[in-house]
Amino acid sequence: MIIKELQIYGYGKIENVTISNLHSFTVFYGENEAGKSTIMSFIHSMLFGFPTKVQAEQRYEPKSGIRYGGKLLFEINxxxxxxxxxxxxxxxxxxxVTLEDGTRGGEDLLKELLSRMDKSLYQSIFSFNLQGLQNIHQLKKEDLGRFLFSTGAVGTDRLVSINSTLQKEMDERFKPSGKKPVINEKLKELKEVYHQLKSSENKNExxxxxxxxxxxxxEEISQLANSEEVLMQxxxxxxxxxKLEPVVKELEYVKExxxxxxxxxxxxxxxxRLxxxxxxMKPLEAxxxxxxxxxxxxxxxxxxSQPNLALLDKEIDIQEALDKLPLLETLSEEEKSLRIQLEHLQRQKRECVxxxxxxxPDDALLNIDTSMFMKERVKIAQKKQWKLNEKKEELDALFEQEKLDLELLENRIAFYKNELLSENEYLELEEKVKLSSPASLKSDQLQVKxxxxxxxxxxxxxNKExxxxxxxxxAFTIISIFLGVFGLMRSEPLFIFISISLFLIVLFSSLSTKTRKTKKNIRTQLEDLLKEEKELDVQIQALNSDQFHENSRRLEMEKQKAEELKILNVKWEQQNTHYERIILEFEKWEIESAEIESELKSIAQKLCLSEEVTKSYLGEAFDLLERIKQTIHEQHALQLQIDKKIDVIQRISNRIEELGRxxxxxxxxxxxxALELRNRLREEQQKYIIFSGKNEKLDESKEELEKVISELNQFRNEMNELFVLADVINEExxxxxGLEMDKQTEDRNKIEELQKQIAFSSLTKEVIGKLIKITDIKQAIIEKNTDIEQNHKRREEALKTLSETKHQISILEEGGKYSELLHKYTQLKAELEDEAKDWARVALAKELLNKTMKVFNEEKLPAVLGKAEEYLSFLTEGNYQRIVPKENESGFYIHRKDYSVFEANELSQAxxxxxxxxxxxxxxxxxxxxRPFPIMIDDSFVNFDHVRTSRVLELLKKITNNQVLFFTCHRHLLKDLQGSHIIRLEEMPVPQLK
Known part of the structure; x- marks a missing residue:
């Protein structure tokens, strides 16, 4: 489905506007309050209806009173x-709704074309911004499936919470082992009332x-009441x-x-009308x-009066020639000024050369290469030359400083080497400190203890073992003796064998020497340790604390000197590395210096300069060459201007002389x-103005006369049409x-009035047809009243009998206890049935919902997540590649291409x-x-940088199955939308507010 055109009669502040040629990817650009939201709402309203007054959505009714609504033209394959x-x-x-074959329809046809899609579902799926999935990272795998199913089914996340709501509602109504739910309480109460009712019923035969x-x-009283109602009717x-009979008779008379x-x-x-x-017609004839x-x-x-038309035909040519007289004088003055400038440029060029x-010569100078590339080459060569000079000075200073620092370090290293003890002396001192250390001896003594x-x-x-x-x-010996005696007395060889086995085991264990050897070893080690402990006590008592402290101080000083020497050696290695690096820098400088000298020679040859000028004044020389070439170009341009002005002056003069002849x-x-031509032209123009004015008046008068004659003819035709309609030939x-027609009209009006009186009556045509046959209406009314009185008497007698019967029942019902129990039992049973029906309905809904969501999770969810991963990889340029729901907890994981895994709430907002x-x-x-409906997006990428915005727009352009309508107020997005069809809303006519 592709929207092709919008015709807005009146919607909000947009009136009488047509937006056509909408493409598969169309961008609506406009600043705030330019009409973007209005257009989106208009499309929704055309497809699904205007918002009602009870809804919170804005209706966009026009304030100017213009017609509210419009047209939407779209195409379906x-x-x-x-x-x-x-x-x-x-x-x-x-x-x-009008189809291409001419078929027309209303809401039913539109719903069929839209596949029964409703407004809320469309807005949630196809018309979206960055709202609606704010907490998506908190969903479990099954909840994510429910969410996507819910969004795909009704356009919102309502089904995600419906399942838990249904379960909660079922638990509130009934639990198999519960006591507080409504159905459990009703069942318990119904059982108690049933037992009471049966007990009371047995007492009444x-x-x-x-x-x-x-x-x-x-039943009889009900039938009598119905009969009485019919009789009353x-x-x-x-x-x-x-009352109506006279009206009917008068109507028949007028009709006859x-x-x-x-x-x-x-x-x-x-x-x-005549x-x-x-x-x-009277004023028109006059x-x-x-x-x-x-x-x-x-x-x-x-x-x-006739003007000179030949002169007026040349009016434009004469006027153009005369208008150029000031230009002729200006051109002459400019020619003189240009010649002065030309002489000045020639002097400048000679000075620079x-x-x-x-x-x-000028041609050779113009051929010298002063292009941007050469200029850049000159700049680079100059910079390199300056840098090499500066580098030479820096290297000289650094070389001297590094050399001095290296010598100082070598002197300090030699000093520390002379001050240190030899290796043997150091080891002897360390042994003395160790042997005379109270802490060491006490530590050994503690370890011995x-x-x-x-x-x-x-x-x-x-010993215990x-x-x-x-x-x-x-114990084994006693058991062995007992078993042996028992076997001999009973002649049991098995017991005798067991007794002998146990005795041999006891004998072998008693002869074992392992335990005795272990005890002997422990005793030997104890005696050795006791001796060692005594020797340590003697050494501790014989210690000299002053000598120990002196040796310790000397050992610590030696350690400090050794550490300082290590640090100095490291510094010397670093300093030596710096020194060698400076020497390498000197070698690089010499290579680069040779290269720049070769480059300068090449530049001097191409610029036709001497090597001395190139080395010392390369930049200034290049600027002078550019100035010389610019001066030569300016000379040529000035000469060309002078030639053009001379040519224009000659043409203007020739044209004026030609017109004069x-x-x-x-x-x-x-x-x-020129003066004579101007005066003569002015005279003929005055004559032509008078001549034209009179011609215009004549034409106007003729047109007015034709209009008057046309109107007179039209009125005469209308009069003849009236005569034809009345079938007459003259006015009389x-x-x-007309008089005869008025009389007939009066009679017809009378008939209509009488028919209205009959129509306002409650009697139908069938009833009137029956009643009109009655000859004596008064007698019929009297008879009907008699029938009503007899029916009423029979009903009163039945009511009296019913009252007596109820009284007898109440006596038998133990003062009303049975009736109360029966009423209560019936009421409880009905309430239980209602609650059970409600519970069954909720259970059935939950079961159907779970089955549907299970099918969705198993079949639809993998396809949705697979396509979402494909789109996410494209949007992030492959950085994020997978979307994996967590198995047993809320949320889902996002996999990055480096195999890092993130929870959704760990990602950035964008x-x-x-x-x-x-x-x-x-x-x-x-x-x-x-269902390829158009996708409408309202500024949903404000948190994206330019790279992310470019990627998402590119993705939208690749969606070919759906039309994309993108609304934005950000001008910087238009550069990413080049090649798209852009509609600028500021160019759309919008009525000004009064």
Whole structure:
């Protein structure tokens, strides 16, 4: 479906505007309040109807009173061109749909063409901005499927919440094991009332017979009431017929009166129209006579005045030639000024050439290359030359400084090497400090004590294990003896075998020496550690603290000196690297210096300059060459201007002299000739003005006369048409026929008035046909009243019997308890049935919704997400490639091309909006592929930079199945929309506000 044209009669402030030639991608550009929202609303209203007054949406009714509505022309592949016209009428407007084959229809045909699409669904799917999916990153996988299904089905996310709402409503009504839901409470209460009702019913044997009698009486009373109602209605008809009967009879009389007379042919308001035509013809006839006299006078005056037409034919040529006289003087003065400028430029050129000492002709100077590339080459060469000079000075200074710093470092390194102890001396000092350190000896002593404690624990555990082992062996020995004795007494070889086996195990375990060896090893280690502990105590008591501190101080100083030496060695290596780097820089400088010298020689050859000038004044020399070439070009341009001005002066003079020879026999100087031509032309122009004025008056008079004659003929024709319509030949017969027509009209009006009186009556034609046969209406009314009284008496008797029956029932119902229980039981049963029906309806709706959403998740959702991933990859230039919903929690993941995974709420606002655009467009191109409605977008990319904006616009251009209408107020977007069809709303005519 492609919209081709919009015709707006009146909508908001837009009036009588046609927008045509809409393409598959059309851009509406305009500033704020230019009419973009109005046009979008107009398209919605044409397709789906005007907003009603109860809706919050703006109606855009025009304030000027112009017709509200317009036309929409669009094209559908299988239907051709279709026109929708909607104007103000009923709530949503009156619509007429016209197909290409001429078929016309209304709202039903339009809905069929739009595939039953409604306004809210269209606005949510095809007409969108960056709203509606603000919380999309919080949806679970199944919720995302529900959301996309809901959006694809009804255009909003309402179905996402409907499922949970239905489940909540079901739980509020009924739960299998619940107590508080409504149906559970009703079931419990119904059971209790039923038991009470059965208990009360068993006490009344004749109750049901009285109930049947009561029901029969109720039925009889109802029938009597209906009969009485029918009789009352018939009585009312008889009374009304009594009033209407004279009117019916008078109507029959008037009809019989006009039946014999043939109808007269006479125009509507014929007499009045004839009098009006005669009144209009009288002034026209007088005006015709006046115009005839005026035409004769003007024709005579024109013959007496004739201008020189040959001179007037040359009026334009003469005027153009005379208008050029000031130009002739100006050109002469300019020629003199240009010659002075030419001499000045020649002096400048000679001065510049003398400064450069290059005596070359102008052609050779112009051939020298002073292009932008050469100028840039000169600048680069000069900059390189300056940089090399500066670099040479810097390298000299750096070389001296680095050399001095290197020598200082070498002296300090030699000093520290002399001050340090030898390696053997350092090791001896370190050993002395270690042996005399109280902290070290105490640490060893602590370690020995911890080992002693641990071995003592092992020894205690070994003793416990030995005791336990003894008791275990004793128990096995007793069991073995018991089994052996039991086997011998019962002669059981199995028990004897088990007894011997257990005894051998006990014997083997008792002979094992592993435990004893372990205890012996632990005891040996304990004795060694105790000796070591005593020796450490002796060493600690024999310590000399002063000697220890002195050795420690010396060792620390040596360590500091060694560290300083390491730092100095590192600095020396760094400084040496700097020194070598400077030497390398010197070598690079020499290479670059040779290259720039070669470049300068090449430039000097191309600019025809000496090498001395090139080395010292290259920039100034290049500027002088440019100035010389510019001066030469200016000389040529001035000479060309001088030649052109001389040519124009000659042509103007020749033209004036040529015109003078045509109209004057005598020759005049050029200024006097121009004056004579001007005076002669002015005289002939005055004559021609008078001549033309009289011709115009004559033409006007003739036209007016023709108009008067035409009007007179028209009135005469109208009068003859009136005579023909009345079938007469003159005015007298016409007026007589008019009087007869008035009489017949009066009778017909009387018939209409009587028919209206009959129509206002409540009696139908069938009833009147029956009543008109009654001869005595008064007697019929009396008889009908008698029937009503008899029916009323029978009903009163039945009511009395019913009252007695109810009284007997109430006595049997235990003072009213049974009736109350029966009423309560019936009421509860009806309420339970209603609640059960409501619960079943909600359950059925939930089941159908779940099945539909399951099908959508399994079949439609993968296709939508696949297309959305394709669009997202294009929008982000391949940076983001996949959209994967989370399995068991809210939200979904976005996969980047470097395999990084982000949650949706971790993305930037602009990237999240790109995801949104991809999903919305995927919905349009997958679920609604068979409904290619136009996509309308209202400034949805304000958060995008120029790259993202360019990508999304390019994506929209690639959508070929749907027309895209893009509305924007941002001028910078137009450069990205070059080649698109752009409609500028400021060029659209809009009425000014008063």
């Amino acid at each position: 299988d239907k051709g061109h279709i026109v929708i016209e909607r104007i103000k009428g009923k709530a949503t407007g009156d619509v007429i 004749g109750y049901w017979q009285l109930v049947r009698q009561r029901n029969e009486l109720v 018939e009585l009312h008809q008889l009374q009304e017929w009594k 009166k006009i039946e014999g007379k043939p109808p007269i042919k006479f125009p509507v308001e014929g007499i009045k 009098d009006q035509i005669i009144q209009w 005006q015709k006579e006046r115009l005839d006299r005026k035409i004769l006078v003007l024709s005579e005056e024109i013959r007496n 003398s400064k450069l000492h290059i005596p070359l 911890q080992t002693l404690n641990m071995l003592m624990g092992f020894e205690e555990e070994a 030995s005791r336990n082992r003894f008791f275990q062996l004793l 045509l109209f004057f026999e005598k020759q005049f100087p050029l200024p006097q000739l 017969e016409y007026r007589s026929a 990237t999240m909006e790109q995801v949104y655009v991809a999903i919305r467009l995927a919905l349009v191109t997958t679920i609604y592929k068979k």
